[in-house]
Amino acid sequence: MTDRIERMQSEIASTSQRLETCNQDLDRVRTAFMQTTSDLRTAKARYEVEGTDKDRKEAERLQRQADTQSKEMRGLTEQVEALSARLDYARDEIKAARLEQRKAQQDDSIRELQEMVGQVITTSESLGQAMLSLADAESRARECGAISHLVHLHDPSYIHEPYQDGRTIQQPILGQYLDRLRKWEDTIKKGKGSP
Numbered sequence: 001m002t003d004r005i006e007r008m009q010s011e012i013a014s015t016s017q018r019l020e021t022c023n024q025d026l027d028r029v030r031t032a033f034m035q036t037t038s039d040l041r042t043a044k045a046r047y048e049v050e051g052t053d054k055d056r057k058e059a060e061r062l063q064r065q066a067d068t069q070s071k072e073m074r075g076l077t078e079q080v081e082a083l084s085a086r087l088d089y090a091r092d093e094i095k096a097a098r099l100e101q102r103k104a105q106q107d108d109s110i111r112e113l114q115e116m117v118g119q120v121i122t123t124s125e126s127l128g129q130a131m132l133s134l135a136d137a138e139s140r141a142r143e144c145g146a147i148s149h150l151v152h153l154h155d156p157s158y159i160h161e162p163y164q165d166g167r168t169i170q171q172p173i174l175g176q177y178l179d180r181l182r183k184w185e186d187t188i189k190k191g192k193g194s195p
Contacts (some may be wrong), residue, residue: 008090015090019083026076033069034074114188121152124178128160149151
């Protein structure tokens, strides 16, 4: 991808130089052509008025010179158009390559995020499971009198799934966070819109 961009940038640099030279040549020939056509008009007018052989030959020479310059202008104009087309192509290719490069970077970033989200989900579920086990052990220790009822070792906010506290179902912060991560994962897997 980077090689392609560099090749196209090199193409743009060399073609731009050639185009500049070609435009300068075209301007030079155009200026000369305008002078020649002006001289030709004068020579034709002189021949029509004076009627000398010298004036006729000069008008014919200027006509040949104008024809040659006109052909040269057409050739240079075609060259300018061809070089301009090459520049447009190279610019379009760079734009396409950069878009492709950006897409590849985005895909890599999404894969990295998916991997990290998967790790966080797994780690959080393990933490939540450990917290539930700690809560059960704490409850058993309290029931048998091993610890006081004032001792609270587990933290319900680190439980990864809803639990019942009296008559209400509690959704702990860790559980809410995991839901958000899972929804993001589902969105990415389904390929819906922007994640």
